[in-house]
Amino acid sequence: MDASLLSIQPTSAVPIYRQIVDQLRRLASAGQLPAGQTLPSVREVAAFHAINPMTVSKAYSLLEAEGVLVRQRGKGMAVAAQDRSARSPASRLALLEPALQTVAHHARQLELPDEAVLARLRSLLNQESQA
Template sequence: MLLDIKVRTGSAVPIYQQIIDQVKRAVATGELSPGDQLPSIRALSKKLTINPNTVTKAYSELIREAVAESRSGRGLFIIERVQFYSEEERLKRLETAIDEFVNKIALLDFDAKDIWNKLRVKIKEISQRKGQDE
């Protein structure tokens, strides 16, 4: 597996959620593809020096959200993405994500131009990983 998961202890975001977020981002950007295997619970908990139950919780959520599937005796694998949200729900979730983003960056006191430039770079990176044009 090419994904290098890193967690920040002391973060307001729980460790299991940090794992979920990184895996989902890797899938969304094409860094992880269907069929790619995630590290075993034991291996990831050892690498991150965290409780195996934390990894189990993250992996269970990835399965519940249809990002990955457990294959008995073989491990956890990324599965083909299925869009199960309606267009209306997707737009609603986009709006929520944008609101959260704006609320977080408002406190950082950057100029709008700086924010747009950073955002363009990130979107371009994601598009390139997915093999899409901007």
């Protein structure tokens, strides 16, 4: 894995460590980061994204405590083996639930019609699949 795989938004209301945790959790759950895949070092991620190394370390530690990552002596952090239920569509959709709730809440506040929001989401999904 390359440090550039992570997308850090410094201006987001979501803390940077949480952005890292959420992204790595999703990538591991989807199988895009296979079990045993070594992650870039804390220093590499911090340098690439110009963030504090303690922020990356906190994210890695939280994921290790959850069992998503394992510490490999002399090699750093790697993706832990996950049971098949953690990779089911339902469990992966559950990881998306907070973001979907936020979108639904914002759509209601903006009084946007459901179909317009869903059409935009479909468009974004299509763009992502072609990227």
